[in-house]
Amino acid sequence: xxxxxxxxxxxxxxxxxxxxxxxxxxxxFSNYYMAWVRQAPKKGLEWVATISTSGSRxxxxxxxxxxFTISRDNAKSSLYxxxxxxxxxxxxxxxxxxxxxxxxxxxxQGVMVTVSS
Amino acid sequence: DxxxxxxxxxxxxSLEEIVTxxxxxxxxxxxxxxxxxxxxxxxxxxxxxGATSLADGVPSxxxxxxxxxxxxxxxxxxxxxxPGIYYCLQGYSAPRTFGGGTKLxxx
Numbered sequence: 012x013x014x015x016x017x018x019x020x021x022x023x024x025x026x027x028x029x030x031x032x033x034x035x036x037x038x039x040f041s042n043y044y045m046a047w048v049r050q051a052p053k054k055g056l057e058w059v060a061t062i063s064t065s066g067s068r069x070x071x072x073x074x075x076x077x078x079f080t081i082s083r084d085n086a087k088s089s090l091y092x093x094x095x096x097x098x099x100x101x102x103x104x105x106x107x108x109x110x111x112x113x114x115x116x117x118x119x120q121g122v123m124v125t126v127s128s
Numbered sequence: 129d130x131x132x133x134x135x136x137x138x139x140x141x142s143l144e145e146i147v148t149x150x151x152x153x154x155x156x157x158x159x160x161x162x163x164x165x166x167x168x169x170x171x172x173x174x175x176x177x178g179a180t181s182l183a184d185g186v187p188s189x190x191x192x193x194x195x196x197x198x199x200x201x202x203x204x205x206x207x208x209x210x211p212g213i214y215y216c217l218q219g220y221s222a223p224r225t226f227g228g229g230t231k232l233x234x235x
Contacts, residue, residue, distance in 0.1 A: 056164075056172065056215055056226040072223035106171055113219025114162035116183070118171040 013037040015107045015119035022125045023097055033090040033107030033119060040088035046110035047081060047092045048118075049103035057103075060092060061110050075101075097126045130154050130218050134227035140235045147203040149214050149230045156197060157220035163192055163201045166229075167212040175214075176201060208234065 019031040031047070047059040060081035061070040069081050080093040090107055102125050108115035131154035141147050151161065159179040164172040174183040176192035179199055189204040203210055211234050216227040 055229050056217075058224045058226075070222060111177070111219075113160045113224075114174065114177045114217060115172075116174050116177075118173070121171055 013109070013117045015109075015117060017105065017107050017119045017122035020105065020122035020124045022127065024128050025098060025126055027097055028093070028095045029097060029124060030094070031092040031105055031107075031122060031124070033092075035088045035090065035107075038109070038117075040083075041085040044110040044112055045081075045083060045090045046108050046115055047079075047090075048106045048108055048115060049101075050106070050121075051100075051103045054103075059105070061112075062090070094124070097124075099126050102126045129223055130157060130221060130225055132216055132218050132225055132227040134214075134216060134230050136230060137228065138231040138233070140233045141206050142235045143208065144205045147206050147210075147232065149201045149232070151199045151201075151216035151227045153197040153199070153218055153220075157218045159194060160218060160220035161192070161194070161199045162217045162219060163190075164215045164217065165210075165212050166215065172215065206234070 014036045016034045023029045046061040049059050050056050062081045062083055066083050078096045082091045104121040104123050106121045107119040109117045133152045135150050161179040163176040165175055166172040175186050175190050179194045180192045191202045193200045211232050214230045218225055
């Protein structure tokens with residue numbers, strides 16, 4: 012059974028940093044592109060970042076480019092999201108997901124990030 | 129960016145009723161369209177990918193179709209477990225974008 016478990020969320024002040032983690036199990040992690048998708052409270056879904064199987068290629072929308080960095084450790088079956096210069100509009104639930112490059116199939120339960128002073 | 133316009137924003141339907149939700153793409157996206165169901169407090173669940181392919185474990189009452197740049201999700205006979213918010217996702221070009229969502233409730 013595919014399992015994705017996010018951690019590392021919490022309350023952080025604007026301008027500060029936070030790093031999310033996602034522990035994967037139940038599938039061959041190194042064979043999959045992986046992604047982060049977020050959902051602001053009571054709002055819709057927004058793709059945040061994607062990383063290739065080896066980690067050599069990363070992709071971001073303009074809203075987070077230059078502030079967020081996605082990375083992975085295939086030996087640990089783990090995915091990460093380093094978030095710097097956080098803004099109030101980054102407040103959201105962040106989901107880790109397997110990425111088929113056009114759609115996301117398996118999703119974690121999500122982790123909440125609140126950016127507030 | 130490609131805009132995905134979902135309609136209706138909300139709807140209420142009775143058990144066993146046929147329900148249709150649509151997504152209009154702002155440009156041609158081929159069959160690069162997926163549908164998701166999200167229940168309160170849960171993560172989204174994949175229903176349809178490639179515009180018409182049913183994801184593993186999804187009941188056959190769900191189906192997807194395409195007419196040009198308009199995409200539809202059909203629930204053939206609404207069941208008690210189907211209420212939630214439904215989203216479409218275009219996977220044709222970056223940044224991938226979701227529709228605004230359709231809230232489905234039981235009447």
